[in-house]
Amino acid sequence: MKSIRFKIFAFMAVLLVLLLVMLNTLPMSSSRDLVFEEKHSSLSGRAAILASSLSGLERITEESAGEVLGLLDVDGYDRIVITDEAGKPVYDSAPAAGTEAMGDVLSAVTGKTVFRSSFKDGAFTSSFAMPVATSAGLMGAVYLYEHDSERAEIILDIQSRILTVSVVIGFAAIVLSVLFSEVLMHRLKELVSSMRIVAGGDYKYRLSVHGQDELSELGEEFNALTARLEDTETQRRRFVSDASHELKTPLASIRLLADSLLQNDGVPMDTVKEFVSDIGHEAERLQRTTEKLLDLSRRDDGVLVAPEPVDVKQVTIDALALLKPLADEKKVRIRCSLEDGSVIMATTDDMFHIVFNLMENAVKYNVEGGSVNIDLASDDETVNLSVADTGIGIPEEDRLNIFSRFYRVDKARSREAGGSGLGLSIVHDAVIAHKGSITVGQNKPQGSVFTVSFPRPTSEETGI
Template identity: 50%
Template sequence: MERSWQSGRRVPFWRSLQSKFILSYGAIIAALLIFLNIYPILISQNLVFQSKQDSLWRQADIITSTLAGGEGLTAEGVEANLTKLGVTGVDRVMVTDPAGKVLYDTSEVDNAMDHYALLWEVVSALKGNDVFRSEYRDGAFRTRAAAPILYRGMTQGAVYLYEYDKEQAEMLLDFQSNLRNISLVVCAAGLGFSILFSTAVTRRIAALLSGIHTVREGEYSHRVTIGGGDELTRLADEFNELTGRLQTTEEVRRRFVSDASHELKTPLASIRLLTDSILQNDGMDEETVREFVTDIGNEAERLTRITEKLLTLTRMDTAPPRAVGPVDVKQVLLRVEHMLLPLAGAVNVSLHMDLIEGCTVLATEDDLYQIAFNLMENAVKYNLPGGSVFVCLQLRRGKRPGDGDWVVLRVEDTGVGIPEEDLPKIFDRFYRVDKARSRAAGGTGLGLSIVRDTVLQNGGTVEARRREPEGTCFEVCFPRWHGEEEGAE
């Protein structure tokens, strides 16, 4: 028999979890039932043996005390004393003289009167030993006891008692039979329970396997529902959370591929159109050709910018963490300001820098430069003629004790601003508030995504909000590095 999962793979039943559960429970139940069927019977037999030993010893002691005397044993005297004593509860009473000759025997089947007793119990008793032997055989308890008759240290004879008890044997057999019947019922119930339990568990595991197979086939929206509140339920919840993340990641990937394809297709289409126009018009004047070639160069530069930023994002997604060190943020901002002054002058935008000393963070200089350059370049490009860009660097105390200081970089502009409904999306890849204006300014829709990912990789935070009365404000926060102060302490 084989167990097949919905994943398409087949597991032999003898190797399946269900068979292992059944065999495990079956082995445990069998061991318990064997113990319960053997131990009580042995205890009961021992109790019966002990009871019979006590009973026969008492009677043997009474008989030996009665028969012991200075006149010796005679058949008539033994019979008279035992008749007067009235021995009951045993099937055979035998009394011998010191030589082992039988003086008295109550057996009707193999009476040994006037013969020598050849029983080893009698021989041992004549040597001065007390003997007891009991056995369960052929559905009956057979008990024997022998004791010497002693008078002043001399052995005058021996007493032999024999009991054949079938009633207690039948009671023990009934008890054993009842235990066996109960064991069969318990075994059947236990096996049934183990089958139900193992089926329920393996069915839930099969649901998880089926879910994994479905997700592996690309159905990331699939969810598994398993009740119970146990580890399997938690595993299903973790699986659903994982598939949710996979679904989100897949949606982002598809959107990213779609957006990237669209962004790359636009300049490629423009280049193709311009080249076709040049090739199909033999009489095109030189000035027009130069204009078309210039446009082709601009589109090629735009393709270069897009691919470079896509490569940057790919490296950030896959590259291992880089070695970081203390970086003075003020010096990085001054470098960015120096690079952007020509661009700001060309579009008639003024840069206002308000930077304080002592703002050191643990990062890489290239990362901080990229963050600052993207934010300040956007503030210049998407500003209005005659507008301003305000760059502020300051320290901020943490809100809770032990939070430490934060280095805060704030970049504000006096442009048209970003609508409130677009603020949560501006860090998404390829998202643009005004697509036409962004393309005219040479934007790719990837700069702010790079800013966000770089900030997060360095343990910081970034947020965007509207600036009153006009424009946009970006604020980046990094934990301040206290390495020098800590080393001094």
């Protein structure tokens, strides 16, 4: 695996090398070209003046050429050659300089101009050869040669300065990129090690986030994710411990009842029956709790049954029939006002759970001689069901929690009534699953009111 640090480094190095190579070559080559151009124009200008002066002569001889040179100011050249029309030098300021120039001179005699310029061994050497022409024809050639080390020195000096600057820039860039990649790597490593810590199960761990760049954003997202994980984990633990507690209590009662039956000989038949019936009740409660737990876990898994049109009035009447014995036993009156045509999109099972649990609570947590009012009505947009009772009511501080799993306001009373504290959380989950909402309030002068609202489906949805 190639690390990010290596990639950053390689990228910076390539960029730097390209930049420095360009910095060291481009200005040098263009200033050299400038000098070549300048040499061309100065040499060609001088040679042209010399050639036109010589073209005024009758013939180019050693004396006449010497005279012309004496009149013109052509100092500063390292070699001046003047030839006659045959290319034979009549004047040469540095004959010992070699015969290299002669090739160019011979070309000039045939009418060509030859310019050469080069930069080597720390100097510019330039030469220019041109014919001396008159209207009558070619009379000879002139050749100028110059060796310039002054300008070359300036250019070499600039070159060495640029090189020094390049080395400094290169060094600074390396130091900076090392620092930058160290900081970046440190932050990335911190993030990775935090992930490992959380993956190891420490959901309380939070990364300390500084700054406002993308990495900080990543850190914040990571913290938010960890917080959600912690939340889910806390809920899961609480649920497991509550559920085991709920299952443990009736099981302990069953064991106790069974043990006392086994250990005592000659227990009267009536007592045996009573104990066995108690065992039956506890077993029934266990069964109800496990059924509710299963229902909740199915909902958590998100198993969705396709919604169908459900007539809430019919469901309410069915629930009522089941609750009648309990209401009679508690001497609670149930009054209903149920509007026809209150159809919503849900499943009959879910709707039954909702209505039954609300009505059961309204009867269970009522007072003797109390009443329950069920009102079902709909407007253009919603179908509303309200279940109001004149019972013991729910203190305001508990209202937020009653939809949580296993939450009971008065534990002793609820357990006595056979409650597990799961009913309202099933109601809540079922209402939300069908896009409805549920609220709880206080009934005047006493008791509670639960109101459930569902969106009224369009006739397209119900197909009616």
